[in-house]
Amino acid sequence: MGIPLNGLVCISGVSGSGKSTLVKHILYPALLKALGKSSNKTGDFDGLEGDLKRLAEVEMIDQNPIGRSSRSNPATYVSFDFIRELFAKQQLAKIRGLKAGFFSYNVPGGRCEVCKGDGEITISMQFMADVQLQCEECKGKRYTPETLEVEYNGKNISDVLKLSIDDAIEFFNGKGSMEQKIVERIKPLAELGLGYLTLGQSSSTLSGGEAQRIKLASFLTIGQKNPTPTLFIFDEPTTGLHFHDIDKLIIGFNELIKLGHSILVIEHNVDVIKCADWIIDIGPEGGNDGGHIVFEGTPEDLIKSKKSYTAKYLKEKL
Numbered sequence: 001m002g003i004p005l006n007g008l009v010c011i012s013g014v015s016g017s018g019k020s021t022l023v024k025h026i027l028y029p030a031l032l033k034a035l036g037k038s039s040n041k042t043g044d045f046d047g048l049e050g051d052l053k054r055l056a057e058v059e060m061i062d063q064n065p066i067g068r069s070s071r072s073n074p075a076t077y078v079s080f081d082f083i084r085e086l087f088a089k090q091q092l093a094k095i096r097g098l099k100a101g102f103f104s105y106n107v108p109g110g111r112c113e114v115c116k117g118d119g120e121i122t123i124s125m126q127f128m129a130d131v132q133l134q135c136e137e138c139k140g141k142r143y144t145p146e147t148l149e150v151e152y153n154g155k156n157i158s159d160v161l162k163l164s165i166d167d168a169i170e171f172f173n174g175k176g177s178m179e180q181k182i183v184e185r186i187k188p189l190a191e192l193g194l195g196y197l198t199l200g201q202s203s204s205t206l207s208g209g210e211a212q213r214i215k216l217a218s219f220l221t222i223g224q225k226n227p228t229p230t231l232f233i234f235d236e237p238t239t240g241l242h243f244h245d246i247d248k249l250i251i252g253f254n255e256l257i258k259l260g261h262s263i264l265v266i267e268h269n270v271d272v273i274k275c276a277d278w279i280i281d282i283g284p285e286g287g288n289d290g291g292h293i294v295f296e297g298t299p300e301d302l303i304k305s306k307k308s309y310t311a312k313y314l315k316e317k318l
């Protein structure tokens, strides 16, 4: 089986044919090992050949929530640092000697200490789901009154976190070099159709598809400066996505490819399969009758295949 780099490669095949096993239990760990990133156990395989120098990283991107805690949000994922630095640069902050860290809600300083910067208090209820109440002290603003006195263009840090990504781009655009850095960082989120999220929206409230696209966006921003050729692996990334969202996801894929990255997706969705540069069809059936490569090649050639179930459905689309 060959995986062409710097393009969109799609692994297709009926349910149970062995796609996830091949990619998650053999290819991904074997590549990690070959790149010297980990030494976890891999499934059995004969060998891994090719010019591995063309790859520096391998990333598996799933729909699991981003970040470890409710404290991460779209802003932290694509870098909240510049926004904090911008506030530290304001005159009032300078007079009071408030550094960028003061505008963080993760460390003591400028945050509300009653809710520890959460803006809400969680009350554990026996036998019932926890109840979240707005923090009485800061009224959900997450910061102390002193912090909130520092304003940038009429907005304090709490106001800025409540801006949607689209509004934030408009608010910061064309104002200066620091502001431009913020805009550059959050723009990919808007391009992937997430402009409606607020900068401060807690990651625990994001849908799986939203979390996945935020991860994608983070690679588009980091990558632009310094693209380390990476193989991105997705297992059924379109699960739960609307056709409209699938288009956005494919836009994200294409942007990554333009930056010199490679993409490998396990996918049933014909709208994605037809966009692939290369298809590897696994099968022919599920379970014991699976695990074989039924077809390798372009979508145009796949539809000529007699053995592949995928071919039949792809033919209707092309």
Ligand SMILES: Nc1ncnc2c1ncn2[C@@H]1O[C@H](COP(=O)(O)OP(=O)(O)OP(=O)(O)O)[C@@H](O)[C@H]1O
Pocket (backbone or CB within 6 Å): 013, 014, 015, 016, 017, 018, 019, 020, 021, 022, 286, 287, 288, 290
């Ligand atoms: N640990 C295991 N023990 C026994 N059988 C397994 C194990 N892991 C996977 N299988 C079987 O191997 C086959 C391939 O599973 P795999 O998850 O790779 O399928 P898949 O192609 O990703 O399917 P889907 O499209 O439904 O995700 C299935 O029949 C599955 O039941």
Ligand SMILES: [Mg+2]
Pocket (backbone or CB within 6 Å): 019, 020, 021, 235
């Ligand atoms: Mg699977």
